Amino acid sequence: MNLAATGMAAAVAIGLMTALIAALLPARPALIGTGTALTGAAAVAAGAAALAGGSFSVVLPDVLPLSGVSLTLDPLGALFVAVTGGVAVAAGIYSVSYADTADLRARGVQTALPVFVVAMVLVPAAANVGTLLVCWELMALASLVLVVAEHRRGPRVASAGRWYAVMTHLGFVSVLIGLMVFVAQAPDDSFTALREAGRQLSPAVAGVVFVLTLAGFASKAGIVPLHAWLPRAHPEAPSHVSALMSAAMVNLGVYGVVRVGVDLLGGGPAWWWLLVLALGAVSAVYGILQAAMSSDLKRLLGLSTTENMGLVLIGVGAAGLFASSGDHALAALALTAALLHLVGHAAFKTVLFLAAGSVLHATGTRDLDALGGLRPVMPVTTAAFGVGALAASALPPGTAFVSEWLLLQALIHGLPAGGVAAAIAMPVAVAAVALTAGLAVATFVKAFGVGFLAKPRSDAVVDAHESPLTMLAGMGVAAVVCVVLALWPAGILPAVQAAAGGVAVSGDVILRLDQVTGALSPLLLALGLVAAVVVVAGVVRTAAVRRVRRTARLWDCGGGPMSARMEYTATSFAEPLQRVFDDVVQPELDVDVSHHQESRYLVQAVEYRRKVPDRIERRLYQPVLRLIAAWGRAGRGLAPGSVHRYLGYGFYAVCGVLILLAVTR
Amino acid sequence: MSALGVVGGVVQPVLIVAGSPLLVGVMRQVRARLEGRAGAGVGQPWRDLRKLLRKERIAPRGTSEVFRFAPLVLVATTLVVAVVVPFVATESALDPVADLFAVVALLALGAVALALAGLDTGTAFGGMGASREMTILALVEPTLLVAIFALSVRVGSTNLGTIVSSTLQDPARVISPVSLLAAVALVVVIVAETGRIPVDNPSTHLELTMVHEAMVLEYAGPDLALVELASAMRLSVFLGLLANLFAPWGIATEATPLAVLIGVLALMVKVGVLGGLLAAAEVFVAKLRLFRVPELLAGSFLLALLAVAASFFLA
Numbered sequence: 001m002n003l004a005a006t007g008m009a010a011a012v013a014i015g016l017m018t019a020l021i022a023a024l025l026p027a028r029p030a031l032i033g034t035g036t037a038l039t040g041a042a043a044v045a046a047g048a049a050a051l052a053g054g055s056f057s058v059v060l061p062d063v064l065p066l067s068g069v070s071l072t073l074d075p076l077g078a079l080f081v082a083v084t085g086g087v088a089v090a091a092g093i094y095s096v097s098y099a100d101t102a103d104l105r106a107r108g109v110q111t112a113l114p115v116f117v118v119a120m121v122l123v124p125a126a127a128n129v130g131t132l133l134v135c136w137e138l139m140a141l142a143s144l145v146l147v148v149a150e151h152r153r154g155p156r157v158a159s160a161g162r163w164y165a166v167m168t169h170l171g172f173v174s175v176l177i178g179l180m181v182f183v184a185q186a187p188d189d190s191f192t193a194l195r196e197a198g199r200q201l202s203p204a205v206a207g208v209v210f211v212l213t214l215a216g217f218a219s220k221a222g223i224v225p226l227h228a229w230l231p232r233a234h235p236e237a238p239s240h241v242s243a244l245m246s247a248a249m250v251n252l253g254v255y256g257v258v259r260v261g262v263d264l265l266g267g268g269p270a271w272w273w274l275l276v277l278a279l280g281a282v283s284a285v286y287g288i289l290q291a292a293m294s295s296d297l298k299r300l301l302g303l304s305t306t307e308n309m310g311l312v313l314i315g316v317g318a319a320g321l322f323a324s325s326g327d328h329a330l331a332a333l334a335l336t337a338a339l340l341h342l343v344g345h346a347a348f349k350t351v352l353f354l355a356a357g358s359v360l361h362a363t364g365t366r367d368l369d370a371l372g373g374l375r376p377v378m379p380v381t382t383a384a385f386g387v388g389a390l391a392a393s394a395l396p397p398g399t400a401f402v403s404e405w406l407l408l409q410a411l412i413h414g415l416p417a418g419g420v421a422a423a424i425a426m427p428v429a430v431a432a433v434a435l436t437a438g439l440a441v442a443t444f445v446k447a448f449g450v451g452f453l454a455k456p457r458s459d460a461v462v463d464a465h466e467s468p469l470t471m472l473a474g475m476g477v478a479a480v481v482c483v484v485l486a487l488w489p490a491g492i493l494p495a496v497q498a499a500a501g502g503v504a505v506s507g508d509v510i511l512r513l514d515q516v517t518g519a520l521s522p523l524l525l526a527l528g529l530v531a532a533v534v535v536v537a538g539v540v541r542t543a544a545v546r547r548v549r550r551t552a553r554l555w556d557c558g559g560g561p562m563s564a565r566m567e568y569t570a571t572s573f574a575e576p577l578q579r580v581f582d583d584v585v586q587p588e589l590d591v592d593v594s595h596h597q598e599s600r601y602l603v604q605a606v607e608y609r610r611k612v613p614d615r616i617e618r619r620l621y622q623p624v625l626r627l628i629a630a631w632g633r634a635g636r637g638l639a640p641g642s643v644h645r646y647l648g649y650g651f652y653a654v655c656g657v658l659i660l661l662a663v664t665r
Numbered sequence: 666m667s668a669l670g671v672v673g674g675v676v677q678p679v680l681i682v683a684g685s686p687l688l689v690g691v692m693r694q695v696r697a698r699l700e701g702r703a704g705a706g707v708g709q710p711w712r713d714l715r716k717l718l719r720k721e722r723i724a725p726r727g728t729s730e731v732f733r734f735a736p737l738v739l740v741a742t743t744l745v746v747a748v749v750v751p752f753v754a755t756e757s758a759l760d761p762v763a764d765l766f767a768v769v770a771l772l773a774l775g776a777v778a779l780a781l782a783g784l785d786t787g788t789a790f791g792g793m794g795a796s797r798e799m800t801i802l803a804l805v806e807p808t809l810l811v812a813i814f815a816l817s818v819r820v821g822s823t824n825l826g827t828i829v830s831s832t833l834q835d836p837a838r839v840i841s842p843v844s845l846l847a848a849v850a851l852v853v854v855i856v857a858e859t860g861r862i863p864v865d866n867p868s869t870h871l872e873l874t875m876v877h878e879a880m881v882l883e884y885a886g887p888d889l890a891l892v893e894l895a896s897a898m899r900l901s902v903f904l905g906l907l908a909n910l911f912a913p914w915g916i917a918t919e920a921t922p923l924a925v926l927i928g929v930l931a932l933m934v935k936v937g938v939l940g941g942l943l944a945a946a947e948v949f950v951a952k953l954r955l956f957r958v959p960e961l962l963a964g965s966f967l968l969a970l971l972a973v974a975a976s977f978f979l980a
Contacts, residue, residue: 372787376729394770396770396771401770408766415973415976423974423978427974430973431807431811434807438802439803441799442799442803445777445799448781449783453731453781454727455787517821517827518764518822520764524762525759525767528745528748532744532748533738535744536740537737540718544887545718545721547722548722549723549733551726552725554725554883567787567788568784568793573795576796576800577800577803580959
């Protein structure tokens with residue numbers, strides 16, 4: 001038994017043991033959190049071992065009916081196992097104190113956490129369709145229990161749970177149908193058999209399989225237009241669960257697309273990948289635009305997940321497009337960029353959600369308009385969020401900067417390679433990536449600057465306190481990973497390239513593209529920046545007068561000290577962007593002016609409400625929901641509550657079937 | 666790291682730091698003369714900096730480290746760009762950083778530091794400036810990157826040294842439609858990024874129109890000196906980048922004293938001429954309303970996109 005197998009076995013065993021303890025014994029968040037973290041650590045070890053070349057596979061025919069459980073850890077799956085494990089380590093440590101509330105101590109919730117992690121670890125290790133679908137569904141159910149854990153907080157949690165339950169199951173059905181169509185063309189449902197069969201599929205069947213599975217997997221990854229559950233479920237879930245969902249679970253949607261599209265179906269025609277690329281580009285821009293308008297910290301982070309998964313899909317789509325035109329070197333580069341972005345996103349989204357949870361824990365609010373001034377009271381959380389925000393903004397020295405640089409390199413060099421389709425797709429994709437990067441900068445400046453700096457905007461912040469040590473440790477682990485990934489991406493690149501199935505980038509301190517010209521050194525860049533800061537500080541020290549900084553009043557135009565209500569809020573920060581993208585987001589403004597009774601010329605109060613509705617949701621989902629509601633109302637007449645009538649329905653139905661059989665046979 | 670790279674890495678930052686306040690002085694002088702004023706002289710920005718450096722440091726109440734470190738980061742990012750970009754010599758001291766995307770991202774990092782400082786003060790002005798600056802930054806990014814795309818396609822690399830060297834070898838490329846379209850797009854973007862008329866007015870203190878000035882309203886003394894120096898340096902860096910992307914002639918290709926001297930002079934002349942033209946144009950143009958700026962940037966984005974299309978279909 002090699003390390004990978006031992007690690008997987010340990011992860012599953014520890015996870016299930018923890019779940020068993022949680023189910024049987026009274027709530028012990030410390031024990032469950034530690035167990036979850038250990039599960040994650042074992043998964044990281046298994047993934048790392050498999051990526052280093054120790055892949056394994058195991059078949060357990062008796063565990064499940066029909067084809068049994070079959071697990072294989074190949075490099076692609078191993079990367080996702082390791083990423084999921086890493087997120088689980090941070091979230092597990094964090095949950096030791098975070099989950100110590102009445103709602104989260106509930107037995108079902110405590111049990112669901114390790115089960116969720118085990119299911120997520122098993123999904124990328126599944127080697128047949130049966131195992132994949134069972135683990136997928138287990139993952140969905142466990143996460144659903146966790147999403148509604150704090151249902152006592154209000155009806156919004158229940159509503160988020162309903163949206164999530166319905167959409168995740170519709171996605172499941174789509175994946176199920178797609179894979180069933182596929183399996184019907186193969187001798188059995190193992191991935192090896194499907195890989196063989198995938199090469200001989202007719203284009204039409206392959207297209208149907210791809211589109212159906214893409215729809216299902218994209219809905220899991222929060223890709224527009226199937227994203228509606230994501231900005232609901234991620235904010236309402238407890239924060240360590242948000243981190244697990246946003247940094248680990250959505251990745252598995254991308255895993256599904258790559259596994260089925262690239263691996264099992266063996267690539268495909270260009271239109272598949274243009275579709276993926278277009279979905280990615282729309283998601284990236286739409287997600288970050290909605291995030292830029294959002295003033296709910298966790299909703300903003302959730303929408304940014306849609307954005308980042310969109311960027312990943314741009315990379316996957318570009319990779320498929322290059323592969324379909326025969327340029328495998330460039331395809332490897334694009335897929336490497338996509339997977340590197342995915343790993344980086346997992347790291348920084350974990351930090352960001354955990355830090356947001358810490359803020360929620362301390363202040364009881366996640367409304368950016370009520371936050372601010374957290375820097376003096378919560379220095380560690382502020383620093384962690386700052387690291388995460390820098391990593392998410394695609395600015396050097398940050399995690400996303402390296403992966404987006406690789407992605408842009410792939411797109412730029414794809415122009416001469418891919419013919420007319422590429423000539424149109426690549427510039428648009430570059431523009432989408434660029435607009436996304438720009439808006440992401442604005443979004444995270446807003447989240448960090450308004451949420452953590454400046455003066456407190458409400459009393460909740462004044463009484464805030466720094467979080468307990470385990471929460472800080474959870475954030476710290478993820479923040480350190482962020483920094484390492486940003487400065488030394490070469491540490492993870494061999495693993496990512498093993499998963500991408502091709503070597504496109506080499507080098508240690510300096511990353512060099514192998515097939516095309518291009519080099520970047522994040523470490524030298526960061527060192528240069530630090531050196532420049534030191535030089536400038538030194539020069540200013542010698543050139544300027546050396547007196548102690550004097551504390552002074554802010555410039556208040558002579559009007560006396562300014563109150564916190566005069567500060568810019570998140571809503572006002574986003575107002576110019578909202579105006580610029582007025583036609584896209586179509587915000588709803590509501591201004592009520594009430595006048596004095598004595599004179600209509602004197603204004604008593606002005607009430608201003610702004611809402612940025614999700615336009616895609618309104619156009620796409622509301623009609624369907626209305627239709628279903630109308631159908632339900634129409635069907636109500638059939639069920640008046642009379643038992644006689646129901647018996648009559650049964651009788652007529654049986655007669656109808658008998659007549660049908662008599663006629664057709 | 667070649668000798669030429671080292672020479673460039675030493676000469677360029679010194680030249681940019683020493684020369685950029687003079688560039689601002691020249692531009693103000695051009696404006697003053699065109700408006701019929703005598704002007705304060707070319708050396709005035711340097712005299713201002715000296716005066717500011719002698720004043721005491723102020724820490725406005727309620728601000729954090731972000732506010733104090735932002736000017737340092739702003740100058741440092743620009744300094745790194747001044748070191749790595751081929752302004753005077755074709756080879757870079759830090760070649761793996763002399764990538765167009767990296768340079769653009771570094772300059773954006775400086776802007777972000779200042780925006781966070783603006784928000785950190787907790788005043789309405791600071792927040793307003795930060796919000797506007799970030800909006801413009803977000804809209805500038807697509808044009809900038811697509812224009813870079815157009816320029817790098819023909820070379821097959823985004824490395825600045827490679828782009829500049831290939832233009833030197835094949836000067837006919839400069840008058841191709843790709844270059845012209847990309848140049849116009851870049852000019853608009855640079856005007857927006859450096860906060861010049863018609864996007865922002867560097868000499869205004871009217872709340873309706875302030876962008877950059879609103880963010881830095883709380884700075885005083887040496888901190889303000891750094892901010893002022895950085896904004897002058899950013900202007901020189903952007904103009905130098907524009908000059909060397911499209912007209913790199915005179916740049917040193919070997920590490921002899923004469924070649925480097927010619928490189929220095931050529932850069933000064935090119936940036937001086939561009940700055941003079943920009944200042945002259947500013948006299949005749951009114952500042953745009955903030956919400957008309959996106960239209961201008963959308964126009965430049967279209968040009969950049971056309972440049973990419975031209976680079977594919979006319980190649």
